[in-house]
Amino acid sequence: MFLVDAAIAGRREVARGMFVLSMAAPEIAASVRSGQFVNLGWSGGPLLRRPFSVYRVDRDRIEVVLKAVGVGTTALLAMKDGDRLSCLGPLGHGFNLRAGPRHVVLVSGGLGVAPMPLAAREAAGLGMRITWVHGARSADELCSESEGDAIVWTTDDGSRGVKGSAVAAAPDADLVLACGPNPMLAAVAARWPDALVAVETYMGCGTGVCLGCAVPRAGGGYDRACKEGPVYRAADVDWTALPSHLAYAANA
Amino acid sequence: MTPDLSVSIGGLALRGPVLAASGTFGYGTEVPLLERGALGGMVSKGIFLRPRAGTPPPRIAETPSGMLNAIGLQGPGVEALVRDYAPQWARWDFPVLVNINGESAVEYGELAARLDGVPGVAGFEINISCPNVEQGGLYFGNDPRAAAAVTEAVRKRTRLPVWVKLTPMVSDIGIIARAVESAGADALCAVNTFVGMSIDLAAFQPRLSFRTGGLSGPAIRPLAVHLAHQAARAVRIPVIGIGGIARAEDALEFLVAGCSAVQVGTATFVNPRAIAEVHDGIAAFLRARGIASLGDLPRYLPRD
Numbered sequence: 001m002f003l004v005d006a007a008i009a010g011r012r013e014v015a016r017g018m019f020v021l022s023m024a025a026p027e028i029a030a031s032v033r034s035g036q037f038v039n040l041g042w043s044g045g046p047l048l049r050r051p052f053s054v055y056r057v058d059r060d061r062i063e064v065v066l067k068a069v070g071v072g073t074t075a076l077l078a079m080k081d082g083d084r085l086s087c088l089g090p091l092g093h094g095f096n097l098r099a100g101p102r103h104v105v106l107v108s109g110g111l112g113v114a115p116m117p118l119a120a121r122e123a124a125g126l127g128m129r130i131t132w133v134h135g136a137r138s139a140d141e142l143c144s145e146s147e148g149d150a151i152v153w154t155t156d157d158g159s160r161g162v163k164g165s166a167v168a169a170a171p172d173a174d175l176v177l178a179c180g181p182n183p184m185l186a187a188v189a190a191r192w193p194d195a196l197v198a199v200e201t202y203m204g205c206g207t208g209v210c211l212g213c214a215v216p217r218a219g220g221g222y223d224r225a226c227k228e229g230p231v232y233r234a235a236d237v238d239w240t241a242l243p244s245h246l247a248y249a250a251n252a
Numbered sequence: 253m254t255p256d257l258s259v260s261i262g263g264l265a266l267r268g269p270v271l272a273a274s275g276t277f278g279y280g281t282e283v284p285l286l287e288r289g290a291l292g293g294m295v296s297k298g299i300f301l302r303p304r305a306g307t308p309p310p311r312i313a314e315t316p317s318g319m320l321n322a323i324g325l326q327g328p329g330v331e332a333l334v335r336d337y338a339p340q341w342a343r344w345d346f347p348v349l350v351n352i353n354g355e356s357a358v359e360y361g362e363l364a365a366r367l368d369g370v371p372g373v374a375g376f377e378i379n380i381s382c383p384n385v386e387q388g389g390l391y392f393g394n395d396p397r398a399a400a401a402v403t404e405a406v407r408k409r410t411r412l413p414v415w416v417k418l419t420p421m422v423s424d425i426g427i428i429a430r431a432v433e434s435a436g437a438d439a440l441c442a443v444n445t446f447v448g449m450s451i452d453l454a455a456f457q458p459r460l461s462f463r464t465g466g467l468s469g470p471a472i473r474p475l476a477v478h479l480a481h482q483a484a485r486a487v488r489i490p491v492i493g494i495g496g497i498a499r500a501e502d503a504l505e506f507l508v509a510g511c512s513a514v515q516v517g518t519a520t521f522v523n524p525r526a527i528a529e530v531h532d533g534i535a536a537f538l539r540a541r542g543i544a545s546l547g548d549l550p551r552y553l554p555r556d
Contacts, residue, residue, distance in 0.1 A: 001285060003524065041523075047317055047469050047518075047522060048314050048319060049521075049522060201310075202309070205522075207521075209283060210276065213309075214326075
């Protein structure tokens with residue numbers, strides 16, 4: 001875990017209102033694994049840091065992907081190149097990919113693209129064939145960046161790719177990785193209990209002490225998304241006990 | 253010259269006046285980025301006799317300069333604490349006090365008896381002020397007789413230092429402070445979180461599943477300074493100030509207002525190095541003014 005004073009080093013729009021933010025964080029870039037996250041704070045910002053999956057690593061830079069959904073993300077997107085972020089990470093347990101599976105399917109919904117490019121690169125490095133199925137409400141909300149050997153787009157309104165959900169359009173594979181709104185992940189768990197899913201929750205510290213990011217376990221009790229998670233075996237989470245009314249769950 | 257920051261709280265010697273507050277430092281095994289030489293001591297996450305699952309999510313909500321939490325004292329129970337954590341504490345060079353909780357005075361007493369003499373346990377912080385449990389918690393904290401009864405029940409079962417963490421949700425904190433002082437407390441911790449509520453306007457319901465939560469962070473600091481000051485005026489035992497401390501100047505406000513030490517809580521969530529920065533900043537403040545030791549810091553503490 002590192003605490004890095006990171007300068008913003010670029011921004012690009014990858015879907016309507018969805019941006020990739022790049023920052024210089026050499027120690028984190030060198031050590032982050034797919035599915036792990038960073039917790040970002042900044043001078044004059046809101047009290048709590050904001051957690052983001054690491055989207056991609058480019059030499060000494062890391063990238064995160066975000067939309068303006070609240071005061072924190074709105075302020076982040078108003079920042080300029082060279083502005084400083086306090087970047088804490090890498091945090092949490094990621095996908096921990098290991099050699100073995102021959103074919104991996106990445107299933108993402110909306111902002112659930114966040115951990116996928118890094119996962120795709122790790123999977124490729126382990127010799128896996130990669131199919132990425134990415135869904136959004138409409139064509140303009142589909143992420144324009146993708147990685148893998150085969151790409152499947154899905155939209156709720158049919159404006160691009162397959163009409164319907166990403167989960168329904170995905171093929172079976174040796175390994176399934178998924179990230180997206182909680183109802184989507186619940187559907188993943190129903191179809192592939194052994195899928196690895198990256199869960200999003202409200203988070204306080206990101207380091208395991210505040211117990212604010214509780215994830216209900218299928219067997220009872222709670223885990224910390226920031227410590228035991230954010231990646232879980234899909235069937236290990238009690239999806240009925242995860243709030244579905246939260247802003248991020250509804251609009252991701 | 254390095255100012256002397258050591259303090260003695262009711263017989264417990266601390267190398268510095270800045271402690272980690274309960275619930276913001278786990279059992280001391282997280283927060284790897286903190287330079288621990290700055291830690292005066294640590295208060296563990298609140299513990300009950302038995303394991304508790306805690307409240308369903310959402311458990312936290314950010315508010316202006318603060319946060320609401322309703323964790324519900326999730327914890328492994330006292331036996332796991334004795335088995336998994338106390339042996340590690342016994343090797344550390346700062347004292348660990350255990351924040352104890354119960355649904356009755358008898359349960360508080362049993363916890364103290366179970367932990368008394370366990371290597372690694374340096375003392376107790378009685379939590380009579382948690383807003384997020386159905387039984388106990390706040391009830392003990394806003395009735396002077398109940399607060400005294402809990403303090404007495406613990407006092408009878410241990411010779412270790414007994415601190416009592418007070419709730420701000422009272423009309424006169426001095427009455428509670430005097431009641432627990434008379435019941436044998438060695439020090440007071442003032443204050444715990446304020447009860448608050450925030451509404452999710454997209455869902456037309458509270459943002460926390462528990463409906464209400466405890467408000468912490470810089471938002472409560474002036475309220476907490478006032479209450480800690482009132483408590484300090486009311487008693488002769490030391491008061492440890494808590495509430496929204498993020499920088500040395502914040503801690504110094506509590507110290508000048510009559511506190512002997514402070515606890516840093518929510519700030520650790522934001523800045524894992526907050527405790528060290530507060531400690532170092534107090535030293536720099538004293539040095540810049542030629543004050544040789546914390547005991548020589550001018551205080552504003554007219555007695556009631």
